Amino acid sequence: MKTDDGLVRRAIEGDERAMRQLWSLHAPRIDALVRRLIPDPDRAADVAQEVWIQIFRALPSFRFDAQFGTWAHRIAVNGTLNAIRRAKRVDLAEAGGPVQEDTAAVEPDDEAPFVRASILEAASRLAPGARTVFVLHDIEGYTHEEIAESLGITPGGSKSQLFKARAKLKRWLAHLIDGHPRDAHTTV
Amino acid sequence: MHTPLSDHLSAERMAALADDELTTSEAAHVAVCPSCVAEISAHRRLLVLAREEARIPSVPSTRWETLAPQLAAAGLIRRRALRWPARVAAALLFTVGGALVGRYSALPRAVASAPEFAAVANIDDSMPIFHSASEALATLNRAERDYRHASAYLVAQNPETTVTEQRDAYRARLAALDEVAQATAAGLQEVPNDPVLNQYYLSTVGARNATLRQLKGALPVGYRLERY
Numbered sequence: 001m002k003t004d005d006g007l008v009r010r011a012i013e014g015d016e017r018a019m020r021q022l023w024s025l026h027a028p029r030i031d032a033l034v035r036r037l038i039p040d041p042d043r044a045a046d047v048a049q050e051v052w053i054q055i056f057r058a059l060p061s062f063r064f065d066a067q068f069g070t071w072a073h074r075i076a077v078n079g080t081l082n083a084i085r086r087a088k089r090v091d092l093a094e095a096g097g098p099v100q101e102d103t104a105a106v107e108p109d110d111e112a113p114f115v116r117a118s119i120l121e122a123a124s125r126l127a128p129g130a131r132t133v134f135v136l137h138d139i140e141g142y143t144h145e146e147i148a149e150s151l152g153i154t155p156g157g158s159k160s161q162l163f164k165a166r167a168k169l170k171r172w173l174a175h176l177i178d179g180h181p182r183d184a185h186t187t188v
Numbered sequence: 189m190h191t192p193l194s195d196h197l198s199a200e201r202m203a204a205l206a207d208d209e210l211t212t213s214e215a216a217h218v219a220v221c222p223s224c225v226a227e228i229s230a231h232r233r234l235l236v237l238a239r240e241e242a243r244i245p246s247v248p249s250t251r252w253e254t255l256a257p258q259l260a261a262a263g264l265i266r267r268r269a270l271r272w273p274a275r276v277a278a279a280l281l282f283t284v285g286g287a288l289v290g291r292y293s294a295l296p297r298a299v300a301s302a303p304e305f306a307a308v309a310n311i312d313d314s315m316p317i318f319h320s321a322s323e324a325l326a327t328l329n330r331a332e333r334d335y336r337h338a339s340a341y342l343v344a345q346n347p348e349t350t351v352t353e354q355r356d357a358y359r360a361r362l363a364a365l366d367e368v369a370q371a372t373a374a375g376l377q378e379v380p381n382d383p384v385l386n387q388y389y390l391s392t393v394g395a396r397n398a399t400l401r402q403l404k405g406a407l408p409v410g411y412r413l414e415r416y
Contacts, residue, residue: 014266019259020252027248035249036241045249052255056264119237138238163203170203170230177233 004068012059019056026069027052030076036135037080039124043087051079077136081150084128122172123165130165137162197224206231268356321383332391336398358399365396 004025010018031048038044055072062071123131132151136142137158144155144162151158170177197205197214205228210218218224259265318324372389379385 014264016256016259016265016268019265020256023248023250023252023255027250028246031248031250032246035246041249048248048250049255049258052250053258053262053264056259057262119234119241134238138235139242141239141242159204160200163200166203166206166231166234167199170227170234173234173237174230177230177237 005064008059008062008064008068011056012062022068022072023052026072029069030055030072033073033076033135033140034080036120036123036139037077037132038084039131047080047083050083051076054079073140077140077142077150081132084132088128119169119173119176122169125172126165126168130161130168133158133161134165134169138166196221197227199227202227203231206235325383325387328387328391332394336395358402361399362396365392365399368392369396 004022007018007022011022027048030051031044034048034051035041035044038047055075058075062068123134126134129151133147136147136150137144142150144158147153147158148155153161195217197217201214202224205214218228256265318327369389369392372385372392375385376382376389
């Protein structure tokens with residue numbers, strides 16, 4: 001039996017102690033995912049809370065052949081993406097513009113000098129769709145097929161947005177990565 | 189087909205090469221093009237930074253104290269486990285309560301039967317000997333007050349006790365105290381001068397009022413307690 005299975009079974013029965021332990025074990029990764037996708041800290045905290053309610057609500061559908069952490073992470077991804085879509089619809093509706101699906105578009109190129117100390121801060125400058133693809137693929141390790149399914153785009157579209165996002169980030173983070181003898185991975 | 193130095197890789201392709209393999213023709217170009225080598229290396233370093241980001245420990249932005257009431261409201265929390273202070277308090281209630289009842293109920297028999305009282309006294313030399321009912325009642329009052337203070341201290345010492353759990357504990361305690369008060373009040377209808385029932389009734393009402401004050405203190409500002 002996997003580590004979390006006993007906790008999950010008790011949590012399904014509504015045992016608060018088990019639920020709290022599951023939250024305690026997995027909140028650092030789940031909440032960090034939400035923060036990476038939603039740069040505004042207050043909104044990220046609200047969405048993270050919604051995500052946790054979704055996770056516990058969906059718990060009876062958990063299949064014990066999977067890892068709880070992986071399963072919960074996937075729910076967090078979808079829950080966060082839905083929250084981003086809802087916010088986008090509200091923003092567009094308030095602006096009087098048409099309601100459009102998220103097409104993972106990269107914002108227009110901005111050549112102004114932009115120096116950021118961390119990769120997350122730089123990623124927060126990307127358009128939501130591009131940030132989502134970058135975070136899910138390069139940070140969280142999802143495949144293009146999985147990302148495409150979550151975003152409702154093609155795997156090719158996911159790749160295209162990722163490469164554009166990487167190109168922009170590389171330019172923004174040039175001071176961190178250009179000519180930096182980091183490790184063997186960087187050998188071409 | 190990439191030919192040496194005449195046809196650099198596209199920016200998008202170099203970004204893809206962060207985690208992709210060079211084709212034969214690309215490798216031929218890169219072997220003699222320091223510019224493309226630098227670009228691809230930078231992309232690979234960026235990817236390494238991104239992968240490292242996922243491993244950096246972070247503090248949750250959610251708090252269980254905020255999450256738990258919402259889960260309870262959604263009907264997802266159905267069983268609250270008692271934490272150790274509550275269990276200790278419950279054990280203390282039985283132990284202290286039992287001891288007090290034992291002392292009171294044993295005292296008249298001890299007076300009536302000196303050898304039996306002496307036998308009990310020998311079991312525990314520290315057992316107090318009372319010379320009057322008022323002295324015994326004063327001791328009982330002190331014990332009851334000390335018990336309440338000790339319970340409150342133990343609860344306050346538990347860092348895991350949440351506001352929700354505290355409120356639920358107060359509500360459960362109030363419900364239990366109400367039952368005790370009703371039972372002792374019913375008993376006093378039959379034997380109005382019984383000292384044990386009187387003491388239990390008064391202690392219960394006092395503990396109930398103290399708990400009510402604690403419960404109000406644990407509620408959010410502006411929240412009006414209408415039921416528990």
